[in-house]
Amino acid sequence: MSTLDFSPLFRSMIGFDRLANALETAYRTESGGYPPYNVELIDDNRYRITLAVAGFTEADLSIEAKENLLTVTGQRQVAESEGNFLYRGIANRAFERRFQLADYVKVEEAHLENGLLHIDLVREVPEAMKPRRIEIRAAAAAPAIEHAAVKAAA
Template sequence: MRTIDFTPLNRFAVGFDRMQRQLESMAHLDETASAYPPYNIEVLGEDAYRITMAIAGFGIEDLDITVQDTRLTVSGRVESDDKPVQYLHHGIAMRAFERRFELADHIKVNSAEMNNGLLHIELVREVPESLKPRKVEIKGTGSKPKAIEQKAA
């Protein structure tokens, strides 16, 4: 596998450390590790999202959801009861997992709910008033004041 060295970018980019770390982590992704458990990311509205993970066999007590800075981490571990089981077919994985999601700025985890083997994590974008678009009045001599209007990106 080829690796990409991002260190030459460090000479020209100041304050983009988080973006560089994300690019480096994406370059080192292991495809087999990212396949379990399966998940969906839904857009519910302009500022609302939902992550749905299929985690059959896990109970609420087996799951852990943590948010640190802009990283959402969902992990699961089922405690084995050490009884030997003889399977004719073993298709339900129920193996330990840790799934990480990088959240955009101002995305907050609103709630989490488990229903029928699906874990639903509700996300909402809360942009502070100081960062929302605003109108700026233009003053001039001899003319009527004009305003510049900005639209949200």
């Protein structure tokens, strides 16, 4: 497996350290893993993460959003008398899945339905950060000159 060198980005991108770190982390992270998940774009400012967590209850799952990191953990409460299995193909293991969130992306809600954990996210950009249109006014130099001429005549 070849590796990419992101050090030129660190030299030329001032103030974008998190972006370069995110690229490097994304490249190093292998796809797959447990549990499988989808990331869906609902509209321009809404997203949904869906994790397949069959066998987990609400009490077994934990969702934490801290700064720009969303962490989903699952720890099943194992009963001592679960049975005597001849074959166990259904995963019964703990997991931790992390998602790097962009600035201003917040968790709106989460719900568990039919073995799927849905986490709805929304991007709420503050008014001060949104683009705004600047009005261009005409120069007001002509009236100021006329005003000066009127004073001189008086």
